[in-house]
Amino acid sequence: MTTNQCVLFLEDSDLDFELAAAAIQKTRPALQVGRVKQCSEMPPRPCEVSQLVVLDIHLPDGSGLDLIPQLLKECGGPSFTLVVFSTSTSPSDRVQALELGARSFYVKPQEPDQFVLLVQTMVESYLPE
Amino acid sequence: MSEITNMEVDLTNCDREPIHLAGAIQSHGCLLAFDSASLQLQHWSANAAEWTGIQPSPGTPLDAYFAAESSEQLRAVIREPHPLTHPMRLTLSNAAKEQRMSAIAHCYQGLLIVEFESTRTTEDRAQTLFSLPLLMARANHRLQACRTTTQLHSEIARQVRRISGFDRVMVYQFLDDGHGAVVGEDVDARFEPFLGLHYPATDVPAQARRLYLLNTVRSIADVNSHNVPMEPPLTPATGEPLDLSFCHFRAVSPIHIEYLQNMGVAASMSISIVAAGELWGLIACHHYSPRALSFEQRSACEVLGVMASSYLLTREQQAKNDLIASRQKLYAGVLNTIAESPSVHQGIEMAAQRMQKLVAADGVAMLWGEEVGIWGHSVSPDGVRQIVAQAQAGGVWSTNSLAESLPEVDLGDSGVCGCLLMPIQPDEGQYLMFFRREYAHEVSWAGDPHKPATQTEEGVRLSPRQSFALWKENVTGRSRQWSEADTEMATELRGGVIELLGRRAAELTRLNQELSRLNADLDSFAYAASHDLREPLRGVRQIVYFLRQELAEDNNQKAEPRLVALERQVARMSELIDGLLRLSRAGRGDLEVVPFTLEEVAREAYEMVVEPPHRETVVLQVDPAVTLRGDYICVRELLLNLTSNALKYNDNPKKTIEVGIAEPPGQGSKKPSQSVPVYYVRDNGIGIANEHLEEVFQIFRRLHAPDQYGGGSGAGLAIVKKVVERHGGRVWLESQVGTGTTVFFTLSPLQL
Known part of the structure; x- marks a missing residue:
């Protein structure tokens, strides 16, 4: 594995990003954590900088779900993983995300402790040391 | 005496008594009847010789009786459209008895009928002629000034009495079923008033009422004088008696004479009041000694009768319009009350008392499903249900005798006779009904028949008081009839209530839809609110998380209990929002x-x-x-x-x-x-x-x-x-x- 591992968040909530970054910092201090705040800021080929993209759904300029087909087209392959991480509990959002090719659909826990734990587990699953 | 006058007449057959074929005239007049074609004498009253000085025999020519000028006047009557009566002055041709006589002539059924009146009855002719036009003008002013129907009734009586000089003048009105009542009266203080008394229809039999339409003034100068028979009793050519329909001096029915005698009346006159072709009533005049009026006085009374008819008609129309207007006003108020009530049912309860005035009822009842409400004079709640069950009414239904129409209904001691039933929504068991009490009960309050009855001799069949008693017997168990206006009002009220019910139902549907929409809105709102509230709440928790870490780094332990309390509040709020969200989800979709x-x-x-x-x-x-x-x-x-x-x-x-x-x-x-x-x-x-x-x-x-x-x-x-x-x-x-x-x-x- 390269030491250049990076996870990229599409996340408009500062608190959510800060908590996620803090969670990763605790268990994986070497991992780089990147962030874009809205859909339009997403680089066309994120796989050039990141191996794991974590998409929120409801963003100021659109839905993270809409980015999935284009991102996977540009960054197809086993070394790139795309997951959805949202507050939505809607079954249709989940089904749609998975059908479009997202590896997993995570619901953001209400409890910060569980939130931290989930982010750490997620990173460990797709970007093992 | 003719067969006709010998005919046995009593109360059971007086309706069929042929009073126009009386076969006799009253003794204060004389009658000659000539064939209108040949102008030869056909009939004469038995006193003709005495009055004319000519011994009558069949075939005597007209010219034999009258001077040329008078004879020409009578020929002119023949050319007139009959059967108008023509007042005139005639001169007899008999030199010995030459005198001008007051007479009237008319043509009827091929006969020229000439009636003379005795000049002895007209001693004050000059005086009378002088004052009659003035009296008529004053009468007209008086009638015009009357403000109410009741005033008009008594004023008519007063004015006729002033002109005719009779002891008693009554305005008698025909009411339901031909029965009648004295509605106006002017009477000499020596005599008992009859005002307010009601009489059965038999007191003025049907054929008399028919005759009164033809012949609007009848008078009897002396009830106790003997009638003068007509000669010959039957017309030889036809075998029929002379038809006296338009004769002023026609002899009066013996039963009527008896009726008058019972009352102690010696002379009488009646003037028909005809309104719109119908006999509205009579101006009935009584005198307690013999009294004959001149043709002029009779004519004045006749004109007064016509005048009175026109005033009465106008006044009645006015009263009818006023009644309609006041009922419409009341009706509008009643409907308003019902419309503004929480329910139609409650509205009717609130308006019931006023509602009964709409149809001049004494009581009202409502059946609304299982519930019965009664107000005023009404049958019992059970009676109300029985009426609905037995009347089987599809529309407005009425009777003036429940006992007769629905004999199985238990009326108890309610005193209720008349019923006007309005089905509202029969399918829902919703009915309204109005009640009226017995007519006699009502009338005994209306008039003034409170003086004790006059002494009557044994065997007298009829007197005003006995007539009143008879009438009361006739109307026992009956209410005043429901008029067309009553039924119309009830129909209108029924329509109004049904419309209100329909409107209420439509409103209820609208409110239900509105409520459903509001509920859906509320569910959507609750969902959106609770869903969106979750986000900031999650943020608060995250801030607490960071705060705890940062405070720990600073070794600040004092804030920990605050953080715990904050977390507890947030958790509680989170629970509530979750509950609200679940509840709104249960109501959605x-x-x-x-x-x-x-x-x-x-x-x-x-x-x-x-x-x-x-x-x-x-x-x-x-x-x-x-x-x-x-x-x-x-x-x-x-x-x-x-x-x-x-x-x-x-x-x-x-x-x-x-x-x-x-x-x-x-x-x-x-x-x-x-x-x-x-x-x-x-x-x-x-x-x-x-x-x-x-x-x-x-x-x-x-x-x-x-x-x-x-x-x-x-x-x-x-x-x-x-x-x-x-x-x-x-x-x-x-x-x-x-x-x-x-x-x-x-x-x-x-x-x-």
Whole structure:
């Protein structure tokens, strides 16, 4: 594995990003954590900088779900993983995300402790040391 | 005497008595009848020789009786359209008896009929002629000045009395069924008034009423004088008696003479009051000594009769219009009251008293489904139901004798005779009805017949008081008839109430739709609010998380209790929002009703609530045979909440939840019929006190402190209620503190 591992968040909530970054910092201090705040800021080929993209759904300029087909087209392959991480509990959002090719659909826990734990587990699953 | 005058007449046949063929005239006049073609004498009154100085015999020519000028006047009458009567002065040709006589002539059925009047009755002719026009003008002014119908009635009597000089002048009005009443009177103070008395129809028989239309003034100068027979009694050519329909001096029916004699009347006159071709009534004049009027006076009275007719007609039309106007005003008020009431039913109750005035009723009753309301003079509530059951009325129905029309109705001692029934919505058992009391009862208050009866001789058949008594007998058990105006008003009222009911129903539908929309809006609002509130709340928790870490880095432990308190508040708020969200979800979306077994849904709810480690201490018992229909997700949500409560409010080490189908005891009116299944969920928990059984269904209503019994939002039973109500069912509780609670519910409407 390269030491250049990076996870990229599409996340408009500062608190959510800060908590996620803090969670990763605790268990994986070497991992780089990147962030874009809205859909339009997403680089066309994120796989050039990141191996794991974590998409929120409801963003100021659109839905993270809409980015999935284009991102996977540009960054197809086993070394790139795309997951959805949202507050939505809607079954249709989940089904749609998975059908479009997202590896997993995570619901953001209400409890910060569980939130931290989930982010750490997620990173460990797709970007093992 | 002719056969006709010998005919036996009594009360039973006087309706058929041919009084126009009286065969005689009164003694104060003389009559000659000539064939209008040959101008030869055909009939004469037996006193003709005495009056004319000529011995009459059949065939005597007209010219033999009269001077040339008079004879020409009479020929002119023949050329006139008959049967108009023509007043004139005639000169007899007989030199010995040459004198000008006051006479009237008319043509009828091929005969020229000439009547002379005695000049002895006209001693004050000059005086009378001088004052008559003035009297007439004054009478006209007086009648014009009358403000009410009652005033007009008595003024007519007063003016006729002034002109005619009779002791008593009455205005007699024909009412329902030909019976009549004295509605106006002017009488010499020596005599008892008859004002207000009613008389049966037989007092003025039908054929008399017919004759009164033809011949508008009749007079009898001396009731006790003998009639003068006509000669010959029958016309030789036809074998018929002379028709005296238009004769002023026609002899009067013996029964009428007897009637007058009974009253002590010596002379009488009656003037017809004809309105719109109908005999409205009579101006009846009585004198207690013989009295003959001149033709002029009679004519003045006749004109006064016509004048009176026109004033009466106008006044009555005015009164009718006033009545209609006041009823319309009242009607508008009544409908307004009903329209503004919370329900039509309540509105009618509030307006009932005024409503009865609309049709001049004495009482009113309402049947509204099972409920009966009665006001004023009414039959009993049972009687009201009987009337509706037996009248079988499709539209407005009326009678002036319930006893006769619906003999099986129990009228009790109500005194009610007349009934006007209006079906409102017969399918719903909604009826209105009006009542009237006995007519005689009403009349005995209206008039002034309070003086004791006059002394009458034994064997007298009729007198005014006896007539009144007879009339009262005739109308016993009857109310005044419902007029056309009454029926029209009732029909209008019925239409108005039906329209209001329709409007009310439409309004109810609109309100229901509005309510559904508002409910849907509220559910959407609750969903959106609770959903969106979750986000900032999550943020607050994250901030607490960071704060705790940062404060720990600074070694600041003092803030920890605050942080704990903050977390507890946030957790509580989170619970509430979750509850609200679940409740709003239970109310949203369309129901998808499918069949499923009670066991599968109860089991799934159980597994969602009870974590595997606890399943040994929480026992679920479900009746495996029960299938139900409903929205699966909603019913699961319902059972989930009940299961959750069963566990939460339970101190037993071994908790049981029993789910099945039941027929619960002791629900009174709530007790469902066999056809609607009642499901139950029974636990062995802490139970709920009776006084809280209703309020536990309110949202966020918890009976315990937030930290007792595992907390909770208090939305559980509100969600249960919502699910049940969306299925059209009912939910209720039975509980005993310390023993457990049973929740009963149905998923379709109970049949009561």
